[in-house]
Amino acid sequence: MVETRKVGAVAESSGVTVRTLHHWDDIGLLQPSHRGVGGHREYSDDVLVRLYLILVLRDLGLPLDSIRTCLEGGLDVHRVLRDQLAHLDAVARSLARLRVKVTALLDTAGDQARLANADELLQLLRDSRHGAQDFLEGYLSEEQRGTLAAHAAEVGSALPYFLEVEWPQLYRQAETLRIQGADPSDERVQKIVARLDELSGLFGGTEGGTGGRVRKAWRDNPAVMSGEPEDIAMPWRAVADFVENARRCRSGKDSYP
Amino acid sequence: MVETRKVGAVAESSGVTVRTLHHWDDIGLLQPSHRGVGGHREYSDDVLVRLYLILVLRDLGLPLDSIRTCLEGGLDVHRVLRDQLAHLDAVARSLARLRVKVTALLDTAGDQARLANADELLQLLRDSRHGAQDFLEGYLSEEQRGTLAAHAAEVGSALPYFLEVEWPQLYRQAETLRIQGADPSDERVQKIVARLDELSGLFGGTEGGTGGRVRKAWRDNPAVMSGEPEDIAMPWRAVADFVENARRCRSGKDSYP
DNA sequence: TTGCTCCTCACGTCACGTGAGGTGGC
DNA sequence: TTGCTCCTCACGTCACGTGAGGTGGC
Numbered sequence: 260m261v262e263t264r265k266v267g268a269v270a271e272s273s274g275v276t277v278r279t280l281h282h283w284d285d286i287g288l289l290q291p292s293h294r295g296v297g298g299h300r301e302y303s304d305d306v307l308v309r310l311y312l313i314l315v316l317r318d319l320g321l322p323l324d325s326i327r328t329c330l331e332g333g334l335d336v337h338r339v340l341r342d343q344l345a346h347l348d349a350v351a352r353s354l355a356r357l358r359v360k361v362t363a364l365l366d367t368a369g370d371q372a373r374l375a376n377a378d379e380l381l382q383l384l385r386d387s388r389h390g391a392q393d394f395l396e397g398y399l400s401e402e403q404r405g406t407l408a409a410h411a412a413e414v415g416s417a418l419p420y421f422l423e424v425e426w427p428q429l430y431r432q433a434e435t436l437r438i439q440g441a442d443p444s445d446e447r448v449q450k451i452v453a454r455l456d457e458l459s460g461l462f463g464g465t466e467g468g469t470g471g472r473v474r475k476a477w478r479d480n481p482a483v484m485s486g487e488p489e490d491i492a493m494p495w496r497a498v499a500d501f502v503e504n505a506r507r508c509r510s511g512k513d514s515y516p
Numbered sequence: 517m518v519e520t521r522k523v524g525a526v527a528e529s530s531g532v533t534v535r536t537l538h539h540w541d542d543i544g545l546l547q548p549s550h551r552g553v554g555g556h557r558e559y560s561d562d563v564l565v566r567l568y569l570i571l572v573l574r575d576l577g578l579p580l581d582s583i584r585t586c587l588e589g590g591l592d593v594h595r596v597l598r599d600q601l602a603h604l605d606a607v608a609r610s611l612a613r614l615r616v617k618v619t620a621l622l623d624t625a626g627d628q629a630r631l632a633n634a635d636e637l638l639q640l641l642r643d644s645r646h647g648a649q650d651f652l653e654g655y656l657s658e659e660q661r662g663t664l665a666a667h668a669a670e671v672g673s674a675l676p677y678f679l680e681v682e683w684p685q686l687y688r689q690a691e692t693l694r695i696q697g698a699d700p701s702d703e704r705v706q707k708i709v710a711r712l713d714e715l716s717g718l719f720g721g722t723e724g725g726t727g728g729r730v731r732k733a734w735r736d737n738p739a740v741m742s743g744e745p746e747d748i749a750m751p752w753r754a755v756a757d758f759v760e761n762a763r764r765c766r767s768g769k770d771s772y773p
Numbered sequence: 774t775t776g777c778t779c780c781t782c783a784c785g786t787c788a789c790g791t792g793a794g795g796t797g798g799c
Numbered sequence: 800t801t802g803c804t805c806c807t808c809a810c811g812t813c814a815c816g817t818g819a820g821g822t823g824g825c
Contacts, residue, residue: 272682298781299823300779340621343618348615365594377566523804554796
């Protein structure tokens with residue numbers, strides 16, 4: 260007669276919870292060797308070895324599904340480990356990007372009073388975008404800066420959304436189409452350009468070419484204007500050219516010089 | 517009459533899905549300014565500003581719940597950012613530890629054929645624990661090594677579980693009790709010591725002191741024996757002393773010299 | 774009889790994805 | 800009439816946590 264342990268003993272000696280062992284039983288990852296009186300789970304030594312392997316693979320961060328398939332021999336462990344390594348690195352990279360964003364915002368807020376509401380947050384974000392603001396102003400005359408400010412007040416509250424969300428999103432959509440090999444005259448591309456012009460018109464596009472200067476600033480340095488880190492693999496230059504190209508394809512009547 | 521957008525337009529211009537906007541509506545994070553014909557969601561510019569703020573905070577990795585509380589003014593954004601930074605760093609550290617483990621295993625496996633099943637994985641893990649094995653052998657005589665090997669074969673398949681799972685777990689339990697200020701004579705501590713001795717007896721505890729030597733190896737360098745990284749904040753030394761102390765409290769009849 | 778361990782549902786977590794089935798205006 | 804967008808359920812994801820209510824041996 261072979262010695263076995265009940266679920267509580269296995270849990271205590273391994274450090275996982277009883278509920279976890281129940282779960283692993285349910286999904287077939289680790290089943291007890293048999294059921295004793297009253298349906299009690301009984302775990303033999305063989306099962307404990309399997310438990311050991313499961314714990315090792317779980318410690319590596321593998322999902323339970325991969326662990327099971329590994330143990331069934333259906334997956335090449337060597338390959339799984341390499342994939343997992345690539346996965347970990349990807350997560351680490353995105354984590355690092357997050358860290359940069361958070362610290363940048365903390366730095367900007369550092370010398371201010373504590374924030375307590377949405378309006379102050381909005382102000383903080385405006386301040387943290389100061390780089391783009393400064394860059395843009397280099398493209399404008401004194402008068403144009405005035406025009407821009409006037410229009411900005413006129414556009415109303417949604418300006419940050421237009422500038423920081425919709426505008427970059429339009430570029431991303433253009434990039435998707437460009438990659439797909441769409442022609443600049445493609446109507447989907449034309450729709451994007453029309454909306455871009457509409458937005459740049461919001462801050463003075465038709466008068467004195469303010470909108471045109473803003474667009475030029477974006478074309479010359481989209482990275483700083485969008486506030487995105489450089490390494491995000493968005494070929495801004497190519498997209499900007501693609502968009503400019505598309506703009507020239509439009510019928511002349513509603514294009515801005 | 518103020519201009520509004522429907523859910524599809526908001527989704528397209530912001531880059532989130534319609535389903536996401538539905539969800540944010542359901543949980544009250546971002547509700548449309550009103551419902552139009554047929555219950556259609558209509559989003560005004562004010563809502564778009566809120567959407568902008570939500571997207572920024574979400575980009576920082578904040579959970580939706582924190583985002584909502586931030587926007588209600590219930591949370592100090594400054595503090596939230598600092599907490600988030602600490603959180604990101606903690607995740608990054610655990611990620612780095614995982615990376616070390618995975619690469620170590622990959623290195624060990626590097627010069628082997630590809631793994632295809634559990635037995636080969638077991639072998640691979642044995643090889644990767646070679647450091648501990650070598651260290652341990654320095655504590656044993658030629659004869660004791662033979663004893664150990666013989667007993668290991670006798671114990672059967674569960675040996676890796678006993679050594680790599682249950683043994684460290686017993687130390688962790690002892691550490692918990694030590695931190696709680698438990699007395700070495702405490703019966704919970706005594707139970708742990710008894711089980712440790714039982715386990716060391718499995719690989720020859722009663723004969724020639726092999727088990728005693730194994731215990732000494734653990735006491736002298738628990739980190740290398742357990743295979744854990746040093747920085748995990750487990751004060752092995754203190755635990756080992758605590759356990760030794762507890763062992764001396766036991767009644768003499770079943771103690772191993 | 775009281776405790777202790779065991780059992781089986783079954784809902785909750787987090788932020789949505791993914792159909793299923795139906796409606797309303799062009 | 801066909802498309803398109805909109806709507807509301809409602810289940811699935813991932814790995815369990817957390818009771819709820821009941822059983823069996825000391």
